[in-house]
Amino acid sequence: MLSVIDEVNAAQEALRRRLAGAISTPPRGVSEDALPSVPLIDLSKSFSPDLADRQVVASYLRDACTASGFFQISNHGITASAIAGVLGQAEQFFKKLSPSEKDALHIRHNQLFRGYEAGGDTYVNPDDHDGTSSPEVETKECFNCGYEPALDPDSTSTTSYVELDGWPPSGPDRCNVWPDPSLLPHFKAALAVYYGQVLSLARHLFRLFALSLNLEETHFDKLTTHPGGIFRLLHYPAQSTAQLAGKEKMLGLGAHTDYECFTLLLSTPHPGLEILFPPSPLTENKPIWRPCPVRPGTLTVNVADFLMRWTNGVYKSTIHRVVSRPVKEVVGGQELLRGSEARYSVPFFFSVNYDADIEPLPEEAVGPSKFRTMKAGEYVLERLKATA
């Protein structure tokens, strides 16, 4: 039986194996359109009172999850004002706070990775910082917060939530931290509005996941009463052509898979996210990096490692990264290279209750399962520790 630490090492080994030989441009003669991409799923009918309608949407979700595990959703119910609010406050946070104001919120003051991280403080792919060579620093800076019952509009209990390590959130170094309201008076309220909406959407999606696995629609409900929900604001600063020159990887955020059940990602309409599609004859049997489409108004959803393990590998947790590339511009018939623009994104990493013993899914859903009963919190905590 693998321990959680063994699982973490195995995940890193799998990442290396899956990245080996990856290409970033299609082989000569292969058109971009022939390559796989990220499907768009209209969620409207998933809110229908008619089960047959909801099952149709669940079948699209199953197709996407058994392929790359990435899809985008429209008509998801998150309001335009919640989206504008959180993206606006993200920009304010990174632009307005001074380095010392950010540092006062640094994650080193917190046991559970809550607060601010500058580029280079953590490496999402530990191999990007193996200590042997001077690493290319991840340019991202971020602000992390986590679930708290006060952020959950559907919370039924204020006492049952426990943290990644199985203990209740008590003490300032185990709770969310917030910037001084005199600096950013609307920050916490804007995050709370978006958090509440994205949490409801995640629970709704979990019901579709259940249907898509031929389980009772409510199968996961009891496991998401006080769920893990880590929420990040990310800023990838604009990079000039001079800053990008000579960098091989142009790392915004290194190649990685997410750890929890699934991620709901909101971002500004700036490119940067790339997805590693598996090898195929079209790509000469090499994995290939493809840009995630920019579809304003949509959210991007991806299956993460815990759900992949739980579904016995039927649903795929796919490697992705963020790169800042120079932008090509044609001026007067001449191709010029400009630097990249700033990108802001807001991933929400959704998990089942961290304290629940998660048992294998029924064989009818995922076949004879290799999954061993474990707590999601233990698994995610070890994965996070490996990045610091």
Ligand SMILES: O=C(O)CCC(=O)C(=O)O
């Ligand atoms: O910023 C993005 O677009 C992706 C972020 C991401 O993959 C992550 O935080 O895990």
Ligand SMILES: [Fe+2]
């Ligand atoms: Fe990610």
